[in-house]
Amino acid sequence: MSDQETGKGRSSLGPFHIITGLILLFGVFLTVYRFTQGLGPMTNLSHEYPWGLWIGFDLLCGVALAAGGFVTTAACYIFGLKKYHIAVRPAVLTAMLGYLLVVIALTYDVGRPWRLPYPFVVQSGTTSVLFEVALCVMIYLLTLIAEYSQVAFEWLRMSVARSMVMKVILFLTVLGVILSTMHQSSLGALYLIAPSKMHPLWYSAYIPVYFFVSSIVAGLSMVIVEMSLARRFMRRKMDEAHERGYEDVVLGFGKAAAFVLAGYVSLKVLGLAVENDWGYLVTGFGGLFLIELLGFFALPAYVFAVAARERRVGLVKWTALWAVLGIVLNRINVSLIAYNWNLSVGEHYFPGWMEFGLTIFIVTLGLVLYRYCVTRMPVLYEHPEYTDTH
């Protein structure tokens, strides 16, 4: 048995366990508080801002940053870029946990969470974008669980079940790409209903396209960040193939991110022209828009390109983190800062400390689950009994 498989070298109680333990404990307190006292005492949400930090960050950023799953599986299984195969399992795991946490966060955010299944029973059908998002997210989460199940089956040594999943992996990949295309763009389409509430620089008829294209950037960048973190902190779990292929993944994804980012910036500029919003660029919100567009999208595109050309792996890693921050800034701008932009200063929403606390709890929960899976299952290494069979 290999070191990776036996879990040799697993650390005992350390700072990671203590800090995450305290955060999780605090999260349990917040959970009890949320479900006994309701949203009112816990959040700063209001009639003007029914969607706050939990939607802006936990949901919009969570879904965008989980796009690495469909991007990587599409690259490997549909486009046949097998050199990125080592990134598939970590990316699918991150995506699955990302969507799982999105659903968990939604149970906190929805006033009456027991009504979460309502869209499938009581809804406006195809005229409701929210219904489409709910349906897509549910099916995609099930698809990701099915995709990831091959790893769990290898871990549990259930060869027959694993081979059944492997037979339909291409179908699952295609389904994942279709569903992701639909709901990543639909999350942007949710804001089409509020043209009078959103600042014109962020509101656009093309906002679904912006959301979809930027999610590809988020997915590519997140895979780079996540693989770099895994290599830094979970290296003992990586086998030689993952070590060797790491540079190819980082440079290849960095190059792809550079071009998609350039395309995204071009689309945004085109959007300015179509809506004739040039005049807003010289206002305060225009400054924020330019910081987002040039500082967090155009500049990373250039740096990605330079780093990929010169094969500077370290620079690609940091630029990926930069791009991830850009995506987070964009989603926060769309959902919170540019939303209700014309309200007076006192009426603006700022999340309460318990809202921040719960978001930190959700992110920590994700980290703990990721670590649990990676330390036990063949995510960063090939299972010795199934090498070359996938």
Place this chain on the structure above:
Amino acid sequence: MQDNFHTLYDFLLHSEGTSYIVMGLVLVFLFCFWLFLTQRDED
């Protein structure tokens, strides 16, 4: 933002005209960016 358009036609003529120019520039930019990105691939 702009208040110098008196008719919808004025607005569309201006914004679509600008959009076509931007589209042309975007195509040239993306082509150049692609060349810059892939220039050293065969080295």
